Amino acid sequence: MAPKLITLLCLGFCLNQKICTHVGAQDELSLSAWPSPLVPLGGRVTLSCHSRLQFVMFTIFQTSGSQIRESYTGLSNHVTINAVTPGHAGTYKCAGIYKHTSKQSAGSKSLNIIVTGLFTKPSISAHPSSLVHAGARVRLCCHSELAFDEFILYKEGNTQHSQQYGKMIQAGHHFSKAVFSMGPITPAHAGAYRCCGSFNHSCYMWSAPSDPLDIVITGKYKKPSLITRENAVVGPGDIVTLFCSSRIPFDKYHLSRKQEAHGHWLSGGQSHNGIFQVDLPLCFVSPTSVGSYRCYDAFNESPYEWSAPSDPLHVPVTGISESACPTPMESSPETGSHPQDYTAGNLIRMGVAVLVLVVIGVLLLESCIVRKKKPKRKKKKNTKENHSPFRTIEAWNPIS
Numbered sequence: 001m002a003p004k005l006i007t008l009l010c011l012g013f014c015l016n017q018k019i020c021t022h023v024g025a026q027d028e029l030s031l032s033a034w035p036s037p038l039v040p041l042g043g044r045v046t047l048s049c050h051s052r053l054q055f056v057m058f059t060i061f062q063t064s065g066s067q068i069r070e071s072y073t074g075l076s077n078h079v080t081i082n083a084v085t086p087g088h089a090g091t092y093k094c095a096g097i098y099k100h101t102s103k104q105s106a107g108s109k110s111l112n113i114i115v116t117g118l119f120t121k122p123s124i125s126a127h128p129s130s131l132v133h134a135g136a137r138v139r140l141c142c143h144s145e146l147a148f149d150e151f152i153l154y155k156e157g158n159t160q161h162s163q164q165y166g167k168m169i170q171a172g173h174h175f176s177k178a179v180f181s182m183g184p185i186t187p188a189h190a191g192a193y194r195c196c197g198s199f200n201h202s203c204y205m206w207s208a209p210s211d212p213l214d215i216v217i218t219g220k221y222k223k224p225s226l227i228t229r230e231n232a233v234v235g236p237g238d239i240v241t242l243f244c245s246s247r248i249p250f251d252k253y254h255l256s257r258k259q260e261a262h263g264h265w266l267s268g269g270q271s272h273n274g275i276f277q278v279d280l281p282l283c284f285v286s287p288t289s290v291g292s293y294r295c296y297d298a299f300n301e302s303p304y305e306w307s308a309p310s311d312p313l314h315v316p317v318t319g320i321s322e323s324a325c326p327t328p329m330e331s332s333p334e335t336g337s338h339p340q341d342y343t344a345g346n347l348i349r350m351g352v353a354v355l356v357l358v359v360i361g362v363l364l365l366e367s368c369i370v371r372k373k374k375p376k377r378k379k380k381k382n383t384k385e386n387h388s389p390f391r392t393i394e395a396w397n398p399i400s
Helices: 002-024 339-373
Strands: 029-034 038-040 045-051 055-064 067-074 078-081 090-098 111-116 123-127 131-133 138-144 150-155 167-171 176-182 191-198 213-218 225-228 239-246 252-257 264-267 270-272 275-283 292-298
Touching (some): 029 111, 045 090, 176 191, 239 292
Antiparallel strands (some): 045 078, 055 067, 138 176
16 A cells, blocks of 8 residues: 555645646746737737636736836736827736635746837838848848937737847948848748837837838749730830730739839739730830839739749830820829829810810900990080080991
């Protein structure tokens, strides 16, 4: 019996050690922010404390060094801050009180809440291009006219704190710049990126975020073809139709110039003998229209993963024109407007102008006729006719 008793005692001791270790484990709790730990000034954020164990109460607190600056305690595992101020910026942790032991757990790992929008937004660019082939490398450059001490880069849509600090390569009284290296590029890198700037004295308060920069992974599907049936050389203001085609019915077709990620998004094309094709009329204006055009294919469920680019199509433009028709890159992808829409608009405006001139002419003509028909005022008769040695003669009225 003794060996069995010893075995049970050892088993109980081990279970007790496991429970104690489990209760005090720091990695049992995690803190996240929704929609993002980067919150615009005056915005809204929800802090949530996650755990695999059951707690009676939760505490989410803001720390300042080793001191607790502000805490939120309650039955819910999350707290919402509706109007974020600079005072909400800082480091947060969470903890819980266990149901059976009434003891407080160890704190979670720190989560930094950064308030953005306190300074002017910087600019972001990709080198050599924001269209990156899988396995290649790309550098994202963040620069500002303000002399920020550091920059932060983050990907939109991440609820976890996934910031990157760039290497400052230049900083002055009126200029600052940092570079972020990425690669080898995988589909996980694809998405929209923004950057913010900050000063050392306000490490949790940042500038407004830059405009988004889309990092697109190319080469996932076979390249489409891009052709034109017009003459090889066109004049300024000519409309040329480009045809992007493939053997797969893609959801989107993208036209790009100079290896840029922005351009025309086109809906799925029509099938011609098993070939799916999209037609795009373009109005060419020199010199901005000159360049090599490429098209890409993509699906809606993977908007940042495109096919390999088509072979470049170069359409030279002769002469210089002051035409106002937009180039492909100047048209808005959302509106989907084409150059012929602007031509129709010009014709309508010209027609309205001609109609106004005609109405003005008719009014002037009627005014002249009325003036001619209006009778002249007769002269008053001389009341002293009998006393005058001269004969009074009435004015001759041609109408009477």
